[in-house]
Amino acid sequence: MYIIIVGGGSVGYYLAKTLIKTHHEVLVLEKNRGTHKTVSEELGEVVMQGDGCEVRIMEEAGVGRADAVIAVTGDDEDNLVICQMAKMKFNVPRTISRINDPRNESLFHRLGIDATVNATKIIYNLIEQEIETNEVIPIAALKRGNIEIVEIEIGPKSPVLGKRISNLQLPEDALIISVIRSDHGMIPGPDTKFELEDSVIALVSADKEHDLRDIFTEINS
Numbered sequence: 001m002y003i004i005i006v007g008g009g010s011v012g013y014y015l016a017k018t019l020i021k022t023h024h025e026v027l028v029l030e031k032n033r034g035t036h037k038t039v040s041e042e043l044g045e046v047v048m049q050g051d052g053c054e055v056r057i058m059e060e061a062g063v064g065r066a067d068a069v070i071a072v073t074g075d076d077e078d079n080l081v082i083c084q085m086a087k088m089k090f091n092v093p094r095t096i097s098r099i100n101d102p103r104n105e106s107l108f109h110r111l112g113i114d115a116t117v118n119a120t121k122i123i124y125n126l127i128e129q130e131i132e133t134n135e136v137i138p139i140a141a142l143k144r145g146n147i148e149i150v151e152i153e154i155g156p157k158s159p160v161l162g163k164r165i166s167n168l169q170l171p172e173d174a175l176i177i178s179v180i181r182s183d184h185g186m187i188p189g190p191d192t193k194f195e196l197e198d199s200v201i202a203l204v205s206a207d208k209e210h211d212l213r214d215i216f217t218e219i220n221s
Helices: 010-021 032-048 057-062 078-088 102-110 120-132 140-144 206-217
Strands: 001-007 023-028 047-049 066-069 094-097 115-117 147-153 175-181 182-187 201-206
Touching: 001 010, 001 078, 010 140, 010 206, 032 047, 032 078, 057 078, 066 078, 078 094, 078 102, 102 115, 140 182, 147 206, 201 206
Parallel strands: 001 023, 001 066, 023 047, 066 094, 094 115
Antiparallel strands: 147 201, 175 182, 175 201
């Protein structure tokens, strides 16, 4: 599949890295020159500098032959424009958007975006449904405490595939709070084993996010 990812931040970077490892053709589009330079040093020629909201740039990126466009910028308005343009002007079969403000989710679906990813809502629902009241971590406090919500998909070459959580050497203070399997979320225990296509949701300090992702996505030599 040919997949265009718009947004070269941490979400776009690690998504591209994972898709490349599973032999998809990937192009990352990032408008910020500094971010583009940093990401291209890691990923090479699959990174293009430009604004994904511009028709000309998307044409240069080859959106007309893309199987999917994934918008993961930090701006919901940009993500919506990118996905609508891909869907309506270029007839891209599948559009997926990151949503930063949970209030925008219903709007995105009404406007024809195929799928949305809203980490805040996922975490909030899991906490509300599964954890005792005295253990709830207020979502608003996460950013103030420099804590990141991280979502990682277990691919066929992930080094944690088939391993128990208790066998992982996680970064200090990292906490796996949910495993989503076959569209069902669960609170994992030490003996939970990771299966193919699991989505793992974790909390980790911002400076340890890369270390956490590498445990799940890097193949041990």
